[in-house]
Amino acid sequence: MSILIYTEIAKGKIKKSSLEAVNYGSRIAAQLNTTATALVVGDAEFSDLGKAGAKKVLKLKNDKLSNLSGLFLTAAIEQAVVAENATIIIFAHDFTGKEVAPRLAAKLKAGIVAGAVDNPTISGDSFSVKKIVFSGKAVATYVINSTQKVISLLPNSFPVELMDGTAEIVDFTVNLDALNSPIKVLEVKKETSELNLTEAELVVSGGRGLKGPENWGMIEELAKELGAATACSRPVADMDWRPHHEHVGQTGFAIRPDLYIAIGISGAIQHLAGVSGSKTIVVINPDKEAPFFKSADYGIVGDAFEIVPKLIAAVKHFKANQN
Amino acid sequence: MKILVCISNVPDTTAKISFSADNTTFNAAGVQFIINPYDEWFALVRALELKEAQGGNVTIIHVGAVESEATIRKGLAIGADDAVRIDAEPNDAFAVAEQIAAYAKDKGFDLILVGKETISYNGSMVGAMLAELMNLPYVSLATKLDVTNSVAKIEHDIDGGIEVLECALPLVISANKGMAEQRIPNMKGIMSARTKPLLVVPPAAADKLTSITSFTLTAGRTDCKYIDAATPEKLIELLHTEAKVI
Ligand SMILES: Cc1cc2nc3c(=O)[nH]c(=O)nc-3n(C[C@H](O)[C@H](O)[C@H](O)COP(=O)(O)OP(=O)(O)OC[C@H]3O[C@@H](n4cnc5c(N)ncnc54)[C@H](O)[C@@H]3O)c2cc1C
Ligand SMILES: Nc1ncnc2c1ncn2[C@@H]1O[C@H](COP(=O)(O)O)[C@@H](O)[C@H]1O
Numbered sequence: 291m292s293i294l295i296y297t298e299i300a301k302g303k304i305k306k307s308s309l310e311a312v313n314y315g316s317r318i319a320a321q322l323n324t325t326a327t328a329l330v331v332g333d334a335e336f337s338d339l340g341k342a343g344a345k346k347v348l349k350l351k352n353d354k355l356s357n358l359s360g361l362f363l364t365a366a367i368e369q370a371v372v373a374e375n376a377t378i379i380i381f382a383h384d385f386t387g388k389e390v391a392p393r394l395a396a397k398l399k400a401g402i403v404a405g406a407v408d409n410p411t412i413s414g415d416s417f418s419v420k421k422i423v424f425s426g427k428a429v430a431t432y433v434i435n436s437t438q439k440v441i442s443l444l445p446n447s448f449p450v451e452l453m454d455g456t457a458e459i460v461d462f463t464v465n466l467d468a469l470n471s472p473i474k475v476l477e478v479k480k481e482t483s484e485l486n487l488t489e490a491e492l493v494v495s496g497g498r499g500l501k502g503p504e505n506w507g508m509i510e511e512l513a514k515e516l517g518a519a520t521a522c523s524r525p526v527a528d529m530d531w532r533p534h535h536e537h538v539g540q541t542g543f544a545i546r547p548d549l550y551i552a553i554g555i556s557g558a559i560q561h562l563a564g565v566s567g568s569k570t571i572v573v574i575n576p577d578k579e580a581p582f583f584k585s586a587d588y589g590i591v592g593d594a595f596e597i598v599p600k601l602i603a604a605v606k607h608f609k610a611n612q613n
Numbered sequence: 614m615k616i617l618v619c620i621s622n623v624p625d626t627t628a629k630i631s632f633s634a635d636n637t638t639f640n641a642a643g644v645q646f647i648i649n650p651y652d653e654w655f656a657l658v659r660a661l662e663l664k665e666a667q668g669g670n671v672t673i674i675h676v677g678a679v680e681s682e683a684t685i686r687k688g689l690a691i692g693a694d695d696a697v698r699i700d701a702e703p704n705d706a707f708a709v710a711e712q713i714a715a716y717a718k719d720k721g722f723d724l725i726l727v728g729k730e731t732i733s734y735n736g737s738m739v740g741a742m743l744a745e746l747m748n749l750p751y752v753s754l755a756t757k758l759d760v761t762n763s764v765a766k767i768e769h770d771i772d773g774g775i776e777v778l779e780c781a782l783p784l785v786i787s788a789n790k791g792m793a794e795q796r797i798p799n800m801k802g803i804m805s806a807r808t809k810p811l812l813v814v815p816p817a818a819a820d821k822l823t824s825i826t827s828f829t830l831t832a833g834r835t836d837c838k839y840i841d842a843a844t845p846e847k848l849i850e851l852l853h854t855e856a857k858v859i
Contacts, residue, residue: 300773397742399822403823404704405736424735427831428828431827476766542790569858583837586834588851590845608859
């Protein structure tokens with residue numbers, strides 16, 4: 291019996307959401323008296339995997355895995371599950387997690403909880419884990435009834451902890467000869483943004499109250515000074531003021547950063563669905579009746595065009611004093 | 614082209630959520646149910662557009678009890694040709710996928726569309742499971758879909774960007790925002806929906822691999838702390854000293 295964690299590389303490093311998943315898996319491993327093994331495709335600096343708690347890293351090897359096609363990846367992970375006699379397989383609930391975790395679960399006939407937010411409660415044969423349901427309005431406790439279990443962890447549910455520890459790195463050649471994917475990749479268009487919105491710890495977000503795309507300069511500057519990612523409400527993306535990958539809420543991304551600053555956003559329930567899991571919420575809006583204030587930790591009733599420039603100056607001042 | 618669109622029945626986005634006294638079951642009394650927005654606005658409408666351009670048939674399928682039939686009729690009013698309801702409680706994603714797969718496996722669908730996720734249980738699972746059970750390719754989170762000569766061209770969201778793909782039919786696709794625009798059913802659609810076929814199918818054997826044992830409502834925020842608009846710099850100080858997020 292062992293715990294497997296599927297991890298991914300971005301920009302030469304193991305992704306933050308993957309390290310969160312390794313931490314999570316190694317906590318479960320400790321509780322069950324077993325060890326955590328990380329799976330990875332490709333090459334990078336792997337030392338963080340050991341520091342996050344993995345005892346072993348299996349490098350999945352096969353040329354067909356180069357573009358992380360869900361079909362091949364699922365088959366490759368299944369072979370690792372068999373070789374390692376894994377009972378619990380963990381993913382980050384990100385793009386690959388959404389495509390591969392349920393497919394693997396169906397292949398193994400393993401129960402899955404997608405988007406878990408808490409450590410599982412394990413006692414004897416009973417295994418339960420919590421996830422957010424009804425778009426943030428409630429939390430449900432799921433019991434997984436099968437022997438093998440798949441969990442995908444919602445990014446930013448736990449801070450990454452790196453300790454002393456090293457992982458043994460082992461090549462694991464998978465056999466995908468019998469599989470052919472009819473899917474052909476024609477083109478990959480990467481966004482240029484530096485920060486991945488779903489992984490960002492700080493997010494500055496703008497809504498229709500900013501009146502037009504030409505006013506986003508101050509939003510970007512505030513974000514840059516804070517080291518934050520930028521986001522927006524749905525109408526802003528629909529009107530093409532901002533790119534669609536910045537749109538948060540019910541129909542956009544669900545995020546849970548440490549800090550979410552909402553500027554010129556009214557706080558419609560569909561917007562809150564994507565951001566209510568944020569640890570601290572700041573709302574800036576001249577309308578003191580704006581519903582967002584009911585979901586905020588800090589509020590400034592005022593005009594963004596006056597307040598944001600002052601905040602930029604205050605952040606600069608704060609940073610200067612920190613050094 | 615034969616298209617199958619999987620629709621789920623979910624509480625309206627703005628519905629107030631509540632649970633039974635012992636917090637074990639969702640309380641549906643007084644709640645307005647709708648077609649899951651991803652299934653309706655993106656999957657179903659794109660399926661109809663493809664059919665209108667190229668001919669074919671759009672079937673909607675739902676796993677759920679008789680109470681869902683109003684939602685199914687709405688799908689027919691928007692323009693689906695016929696509907697199937699598999700008479701089983703949709704209380705586990707894998708079981709739902711098994712039900713749909715059992716029905717669809719020998720029906721020769723060229724395209725099976727699901728939504729990105731249900732806004733109730735937010736799983737994003739059924740599509741991938743269906744693909745695995747039917748041994749079909751799966752493309753998640755598609756924002757664009759075209760079909761020419763039985764080959765689908767798809768744009769879909771990947772980590773930090775967009776991937777453009779091509780895949781011969783049949784396949785399973787999950788629909789994300791961008792694929793189509795919402796359609797409001799017209800009077801003719803609503804009238805004809807009443808007489809369109811709605812086939813009720815008994816459930817197949819299925820495995821319930823998970824169950825929900827309890828719910829808790831998310832705690833709201835405690836009172837918002839207001840900062841004077843004249844001194845917004847105070848906010849930065851509080852974010853550092855009190856909230857400790859910067
Ligand atoms: C099924 C469904 C799904 C949806 N999904 C989403 C989603 O994923 N994400 C989402 O965001 N929305 C979503 N919506 C839309 C949502 O209901 C709201 O319409 C939307 O969030 C409003 O965006 P907004 O707050 O930017 O604009 P508005 O509601 O127009 O609010 C603008 C705010 O700006 C304030 N303002 C005005 N002037 C200033 C100023 N000078 N400085 C600062 N503030 C100012 C105003 O007081 C107002 O509160 C969805 C709707 C439906 C029905
Ligand atoms: N009970 C159901 N009947 C038919 N389709 C469903 C059902 N539940 C989910 N689906 C489909 O699967 C998609 C993803 O659902 P989920 O995995 O529950 O987030 C939905 O958008 C629907 O298209």
